[in-house]
Amino acid sequence: MAAMKSCTTGKNVYASQALAEDALLEAYTRSDFPKGQGPVTVYVCNFCSSYHLTSKGPMNPRLAAALSDGTLKRLREAAAWERKLRR
Numbered sequence: 001m002a003a004m005k006s007c008t009t010g011k012n013v014y015a016s017q018a019l020a021e022d023a024l025l026e027a028y029t030r031s032d033f034p035k036g037q038g039p040v041t042v043y044v045c046n047f048c049s050s051y052h053l054t055s056k057g058p059m060n061p062r063l064a065a066a067l068s069d070g071t072l073k074r075l076r077e078a079a080a081w082e083r084k085l086r087r
């Protein structure tokens with residue numbers, strides 16, 4: 001795996017919007033964020049020109065869709081099983 005670029009913001013760096021969105025959805029499969037907390041979308045950084053997650057702004061459409069159509073629920077269940085099997 002290629003080494004990750006780093007950024008002065010200290011945030012995780014994603015090379016593309018799609019990768020950042022994948023990470024955004026993955027964060028929701030691991031954590032159940034209380035309303036108003038946790039990342040909601042991705043943005044292009046002024047410092048590193050890569051993508052980061054942010055808790056500010058309108059919700060990312062892919063995340064919103066995954067939340068409303070049950071995709072995230074399925075991902076969460078799959079992740080929970082994976083954790084059980086790894087024990």
Ligand SMILES: [Zn+2]
Binds near residue numbers: 007045048049050
């Ligand atoms: Zn950056």
